[in-house]
Amino acid sequence: MAQETMLRLWRVAPDWRQGETRVTTWAYRVATNLCIDRQRSRRRKGHVDLDAASDLPEPGPGAESRLQDAQRLDALHMALAALPDRQRQAVVLRHIEGLTNPDIAQILEIGVEAVESLTARGKRALAALLSGQKPALGYEDDEDAG
Numbered sequence: 393m394a395q396e397t398m399l400r401l402w403r404v405a406p407d408w409r410q411g412e413t414r415v416t417t418w419a420y421r422v423a424t425n426l427c428i429d430r431q432r433s434r435r436r437k438g439h440v441d442l443d444a445a446s447d448l449p450e451p452g453p454g455a456e457s458r459l460q461d462a463q464r465l466d467a468l469h470m471a472l473a474a475l476p477d478r479q480r481q482a483v484v485l486r487h488i489e490g491l492t493n494p495d496i497a498q499i500l501e502i503g504v505e506a507v508e509s510l511t512a513r514g515k516r517a518l519a520a521l522l523s524g525q526k527p528a529l530g531y532e533d534d535e536d537a538g
Contacts, residue, residue, distance in 0.1 A: 393426055393430070394423070397423040397426060416495075421498075421501075463528070463530075464530070471517075471522050474517075478500070479511075479514035479517065481510075482496060482507055483510075483515065
């Protein structure tokens with residue numbers, strides 16, 4: 393995706409109007425559109441994601457720790473996939489990519505208040521989707537911890 397994003401930016405660079413938007417915002421918009429297009433294409437083709445394949449063992453944390461991390465990551469991916477597209481995009485850009493709300497607003501072409509609303513609703517939906525999985529994912533219940 394990164395390579396295709398850079399190629400597209402390179403091709404349209406002569407048409408870019410400096411001062412209207414930052415290059416990073418433009419790059420995120422192109423990358424976002426490419427990712428959306430790829431997701432739609434995979435859904436139509438019934439594509440199996442390579443992330444489902446097992447990885448080679450790496451030195452570092454033990455097998456149990458890696459398995460638990462993988463289960464947590466899978467649960468997060470499944471919960472994110474259950475969110476509406478705009479909420480998922482806002483949550484990922486804010487909490488995984490670490491972008492600011494104004495940057496996200498430019499990328500998604502919406503207002504900052506809409507970004508705040510999307511991320512808040514997305515976080516609440518994720519919490520609801522994942523709350524019943526705490527014990528299975530190795531998290532202690534907050535009430536038991538006190």
